[in-house]
Amino acid sequence: DAKTTQPPSMDCAEGRAANLPCNHSTISGNEYVYWYRQIHSQGPQYIIHGLKNNETNEMASLIITEDRKSSTLILPHATLRDTAVYYCIVRVQGNTPLVFGKGTRLSVIA
Amino acid sequence: DTAVSQTPKYLVTQMGNDKSIKCEQNLGHDTMYWYKQDSKKFLKIMFSYNNKELIINETVPNRFSPKSPDKAHLNLHINSLELGDSAVYFCASSHGPGGANVLTFGAGSRLTVL
Numbered sequence: 001d002a003k004t005t006q007p008p009s010m011d012c013a014e015g016r017a018a019n020l021p022c023n024h025s026t027i028s029g030n031e032y033v034y035w036y037r038q039i040h041s042q043g044p045q046y047i048i049h050g051l052k053n054n055e056t057n058e059m060a061s062l063i064i065t066e067d068r069k070s071s072t073l074i075l076p077h078a079t080l081r082d083t084a085v086y087y088c089i090v091r092v093q094g095n096t097p098l099v100f101g102k103g104t105r106l107s108v109i110a
Numbered sequence: 111d112t113a114v115s116q117t118p119k120y121l122v123t124q125m126g127n128d129k130s131i132k133c134e135q136n137l138g139h140d141t142m143y144w145y146k147q148d149s150k151k152f153l154k155i156m157f158s159y160n161n162k163e164l165i166i167n168e169t170v171p172n173r174f175s176p177k178s179p180d181k182a183h184l185n186l187h188i189n190s191l192e193l194g195d196s197a198v199y200f201c202a203s204s205h206g207p208g209g210a211n212v213l214t215f216g217a218g219s220r221l222t223v224l
Contacts, residue, residue, distance in 0.1 A: 032210075043114075043200050043215030044153065085151070093210060097143070097166055100153035 003027070004088045009105040012082075018075040020104050022088030025069045030092050033064060035073045037084040038103070044087065047073065078108045113137050114216035116201050122222045123191060130187045131219045133201030141165075141206035142184035143213065144176060147198045159184055160206065188221075196223045 005023040012018040024033065034049040048055055048062045050071075055062040061074040075082055087103040114135045123129055135142065143166075144156040158166035159178040173189045188195060198220045202213040 036213075038153075041218075043202070043217050044213070045215070046212045049210065049212070087153075094206075097155040097158060097168075098213060099155070102152070 003031075003090050003099075004101055006086075006088055006101065006104045008102065009107070011107050011109055012075075012078045014080060014108050014110050015077055018078040018082065018106060018108070020073040020075075020086050020088075020106065021070065022073070023070045024088070024090045027068050027090050028092070031090045032093055033062065033068075033071050034089040034091060034098070035060070035062065036087045036089065036098070036100075037082075038087070039081075039084040044100075047086075078106075080108050080110060082106065083108045113214050114201055114203055116199075116216040116219045118219060119217065120220050120222075122224065124224055125191055125193060127191050128187070128189045129191060129221070130185055131199055131201075131221070132183070132185045133216060134183050135201075135203040135214070136182065137203055137214060139203035139205055139214070140181050141204045141211075142178065142181075143202040143204075144184065144186050145200040145202060145215075147200060147218070149197070153200070157184075157186075191221075191223045193223050196221055 035047040036044045038044045050062045064071045085103040085105050087100050117132050141160045143158045147153045156170050157176045162178045175187045178184045198218045200218045201216040204211045204213045
């Protein structure tokens, strides 16, 4: 079972920042937060992951609260191609499978 | 170059038939996976192989038999197909199972059982 809670859907205007929240109140000390997304009719795509520090890469930023019970994925300048289902996943690094929840369906609107 | 490629992309077949889906990765990864995405869009892990050895085997009917001839390939064979097997099957690979274990997914194979 997924250990995260995400809003089922969100809208974002094109060119604006998209902030996708995720609650993981039962996260353990050795569990990382991963974000993947699935664009319609494609396979899931890795975005970013982190343990407790904020992380940034060419796709997005990940902000994790100090108590690690929630996080936010930030797409700084959303485009229409960012329309997708975004999955927040917590897991221990190593031989543990990715368990996908329902995710958040992000619609970027022109 | 496609990193994780699956064939066929679409497969339509009758109940009771046996079918296979093939997966190949050219990323040099040593761990491969099969996921199933049903009509409600839930993605569920089915199997995982590391260096050709089965390491994850979720509760899947034994009609499903994965085979990994080498690290770059993981095929999925399904016997006696049922209507409930209709789904999109995704193959994935990673450097793993240790470390960050970031998965790269294929484009999916849509199986329709009539």
